[in-house]
Amino acid sequence: MEKFETLTGIAAPMPLVNIDTDMIIPKQFLKTIKRSGLGVHLFDEMRxxxxxxxxxxxxxxxxxxxxASIIVAGDNFGCGSxxxxxxxxxxxxxxxVVISTSFADIFYNNCFKNGMLPIVMPQEVVDILMKDAEKGSNARIIxxxxAQSVTSSDGEVFSFEIDPFKKHCLLEGLDDIGQTLSKASAIDTFETQAAQSRPWV
Known part of the structure; x- marks a missing residue:
């Protein structure tokens, strides 16, 4: 998983509330277990x-x-299955990056496991960023x-909260497997000691 540090990108405004996972990727495209190739079907029934x-x-x-590399969305993004x-x-x-006032819990956690940053902001901030996104490709959001900050194209800076462990994983590019592999040395030491103390196992 790639490390996430700073992103400067175009933000697409999607003010619709309750954008669910079936809207994001309709059920007929769920046959694959590959993470690549699904982008062409993103929002298929809307696109x-x-x-x-x-x-x-x-x-x-x-x-x-x-x-666009950022979506500014309405409330309850990623609900549904x-x-x-x-x-x-x-x-x-x-x-x-997806910025919204709230996310469905499972979708929110799945984002971090896949190198994406979901940001929860108050409604008044989302409204400002939504208007900023409506300016088009000339408006870049940072x-x-x-720093846990979002900067609008006009230079307004807004802070956001994030779980420290999730932040660490994104900054280091660690998914669940990566977290385990980062402890490989300790795991090897434990297994060696276990084999010596309990050779019958």
Whole structure:
């Protein structure tokens, strides 16, 4: 997993509330267990019509937001079923940060396991960042994980809270497997000592 430190990127405004995981990645695309390749199906039923043509009004189909790496969303983002394919699809598309007033718990935790940063902000701050995102590709938002801050294109700085352990894992690029491997030396020492003290095991 890549380390997350600072991101400067285009933010796509998605003010819709209760964006659920089936909207993020519809159920027909859940057959794969690969984390890559799902980005083309992100928000599939919102991005494409029945013939597979892009729906021009959808934000990620607009030229200004095709390279978006941040989503500023309405309340309760990632609700619905607990599919991990949702953060997989977002990450594969290139989304690294989602800012909202609240997230579904399972989705929130799955983001960290996949190198994404979900940021909870008060409604008044989300409103400011939403308006900032509506400016298009000329407006870049800066997200600094170490400083725990989000800076708007106008230079306004907003702080956010994050669990220290989750912050550490993102900064170091550690998913669940990476956390275990970081303790490899201690694990090897334990196994050697266990084999010596209990050779019958």
């Amino acid at each position: 494409f019509d029945d013939d597979g043509n892009e729906i021009p009004d959808f934000v990620l189909n607009k030229e200004a937001y095709r390279e 607990s599919r991990e394919h949702a953060p997989w699809a977002l990450a594969d598309f290139g989304i690294k 997200v600094d994980l170490e």
